[in-house]
Amino acid sequence: MKRTSLTTAVIAGIAGVAGISNMASAVYLNNDGLGQVLIYPYYTVNGGNNTLLTVVNTTPQGKAVKVRFLEAYDSREVLDFNLYLSPQDVWTAAVVPVGAGAGVFTNDNSCTVPALPTSLATAQPFLTYAYDGTGDTAADGGPTGVSRTLEGYVELIEMGTVTNAAQDSLKAITHATSGSTAGIPADCSQVVNAWNGGYWDITSGGDPTTDMAATSGGLFGSGAIINVNQGTIAGYNADAIDQFYSDAFSHHTAPGSLSPNISSATSKVSYVFAPSPSSTIPTLITTSYSSGVDAVSSLFMADKIFNEYWTAGGTAANSEWVITFPTKRFYVDSASAAAGHLAPFDKLFSKGVSCAPIGIGIYDREERTTSGTIGFSPAKVQQGASLCYEAQVVTFNQPGIATGASAVLGSNLTANISPPAGANNGWAVIDLYGKSAANHVLPAAYTDGTVGASNVFRGLPVTGFWVANLVNGNVGGVLSNYSALFRHKLHRTCALGTTTSACS
Known part of the structure; x- marks a missing residue:
C-alpha cells in the first residue's frame, strides 16, 4: 500500500466488501491527518496575535504545493505562491501585522516561488487586488482596505511530485544533509528561474509538467495562534483532504494562478x-x-x-x-x-x-x-x-x-x-x-x-x-x-x- 493511513485501509476494505469500483477516485476527509489538501481554518494578527503555520512532507518524494491565503469576508485571495518541499521536509511561516494589514515571512530554507522575506521587518504584505477592484477580478462590494487581510484562513494544495526526469528539479530543491550547506536546498534559484522565462514558464514556451509526476498525498500541517505579550499559544491540526485528484497527472501551475483551488478536485x-x-x-x-x-x-x-x-x-x-x-x-x-x-x-x-x-x-x-x-x-x-x-x-x-x-x-x-x-x-x-x-x-x-x-x-x-x-x-x-x-x-x-x- 502506498499510504500508511488506517482510514484509507478501512475505507478500501469496506469498498471491497461493497463491490465499489471507483474507490480510487473518491475524495474523503482523512481523520488521520494526512492528505493532498490541507485547510487551516483560521489565521489572525488582531489583538496582539500572530499565527504560525507548518506543513510536513512525510514522503520520500519532492512536492510542489500551492499556498493560498484567503481573507475572512468572502475568501478573496490575499496572497499565493508555490512551495517546493524536498523529501521528508518541513516548512514553517509566520503571519504577522504589516502596517494596517497582515503579511507573511519565513526563516525556513525550503524553496518558494517567489522567494519570501526572511524577517518580521521585511514581511511580505498581503494584497488587496482581488477584492478592491484594481486586479483582474471586480470588487465584491465588501471593504476595500488592507485591514480586510487581518484575519482569514489558509489552503495548501499539492500540485504534483517533483522529479529529476529532465532538469534535475528534485535535486535543486533537496536540502543538503551534511557539510557547510547542511539544511539548505541545492539551488532554489533554479526553480525560480524555471518560472521566469525558463522550463516551466508557458509564456516563454516552457512546460509546467517538466520534472513533475502525479500527486501522492502524505502532507500534514498545523497552525498556532500565539500572543507573546499575554504568554498564550493555542495550536490546531489542519484538516486533511485525501484523494482530491482522481487522475494520474500533475496540476502544476504558475505562482499567482488561481488554480488549483479547493474547487479543483478531479475526484467527484x-x-x-x-x-x-x-x-x-x-x-x-x-x-x-x-x-x-x-x-x-x-x-x-x-x-x-x-x-x-x-x-x-x-x-x-x-x-x-x-x-x-x-x-x-x-x-x-x-x-x-x-x-x-x-x-x-x-x-x-x-x-x-x-x-x-x-x-x-x-x-x-x-x-x-x-x-x-x-x-x-x-x-x-x-x-x-x-x-x-x-x-x-x-x-x-x-x-x-x-x-x-x-x-x-x-x-x-x-x-x-x-x-x-x-x-x-x-x-x-x-x-x-x-x-x-x-x-x-x-x-x-x-x-x-x-x-x-x-x-x-x-x-x-x-x-x-x-x-x-x-x-x-x-x-x-x-x-x-x-x-x-x-x-x-x-x-x-x-x-x-x-x-x-x-x-x-
Whole structure:
C-alpha cells in the first residue's frame, strides 16, 4: 500500500466488501491527518496575535504545493505562491501585522516561488487586488482596505511530485544533509528561474509538467495562534483532504494562478461517514457529484456544531468559536459561483456579508438552559442569529463586542452569545439546518444521478474550533496566563432525495 493511513485501509476494505469500483477516485476527509489538501481554518494578527503555520512532507518524494491565503469576508485571495518541499521536509511561516494589514515571512530554507522575506521587518504584505477592484477580478462590494487581510484562513494544495526526469528539479530543491550547506536546498534559484522565462514558464514556451509526476498525498500541517505579550499559544491540526485528484497527472501551475483551488478536485465521488435522519448508526455514504467542489463540500457538511465555553466567574476566562466555511465562496461569490449554484447557502455576497440563519442552544454544566429565543446579542450587521462571513468568531459573554474587537482572537467579524445569568461555563449547539431547511442542503440536483434517488446532506460545509484564554496576569511573580484549543464536534445528517430514507 502506498499510504500508511488506517482510514484509507478501512475505507478500501469496506469498498471491497461493497463491490465499489471507483474507490480510487473518491475524495474523503482523512481523520488521520494526512492528505493532498490541507485547510487551516483560521489565521489572525488582531489583538496582539500572530499565527504560525507548518506543513510536513512525510514522503520520500519532492512536492510542489500551492499556498493560498484567503481573507475572512468572502475568501478573496490575499496572497499565493508555490512551495517546493524536498523529501521528508518541513516548512514553517509566520503571519504577522504589516502596517494596517497582515503579511507573511519565513526563516525556513525550503524553496518558494517567489522567494519570501526572511524577517518580521521585511514581511511580505498581503494584497488587496482581488477584492478592491484594481486586479483582474471586480470588487465584491465588501471593504476595500488592507485591514480586510487581518484575519482569514489558509489552503495548501499539492500540485504534483517533483522529479529529476529532465532538469534535475528534485535535486535543486533537496536540502543538503551534511557539510557547510547542511539544511539548505541545492539551488532554489533554479526553480525560480524555471518560472521566469525558463522550463516551466508557458509564456516563454516552457512546460509546467517538466520534472513533475502525479500527486501522492502524505502532507500534514498545523497552525498556532500565539500572543507573546499575554504568554498564550493555542495550536490546531489542519484538516486533511485525501484523494482530491482522481487522475494520474500533475496540476502544476504558475505562482499567482488561481488554480488549483479547493474547487479543483478531479475526484467527484465522495465518501462520508454519517447517519440518516431516521438512524443513529453511521454509514459509509457514497455520492457522485457533477462538480468537484460539491464533492469537497459534502465532506464538511454538518447540521449541528457542538462545543464548550468558559467565561469569567473567578477564572478571568474568555471563550471564542471560530466557524469557517471553506467552500462558501464557490456558492456565494458572483465571481466564483456557478449559475443557480447557491445552496447550501442563502444569499450571494453583497455589501460585505452573505448571511446564513442559524439556531442556538446553550446549557450550563448542570443541564440548565434558557427559556424563549436565544440569539446573538448585539446583532451588528446580522439579521437575527446568522453567520455572515466565510470565517468568523462567535464570542460568549462579551457584551462590548459591538464596538470593539473580541477578547481572545481580536476579531472584528463577530457575534456574541450571552449565556443565562450564572451560566458562566457550559456547552452550546449551533443548528446549521433548521432555521433555513429549504436552503441549507447540498441538493440532489448537484449529484450525478437520478435526483429522486440521490443523497442530500443537510446543513452547511463547516470547520473550526473553540479557543479559550485564562488571563490572570502576574500571580506571585509568575505570568499565569493559559490557553486551550479544541476542534468542534459535528453532527452530520444525510437523506435520500426528499425522504427520510437512509443514504446509499
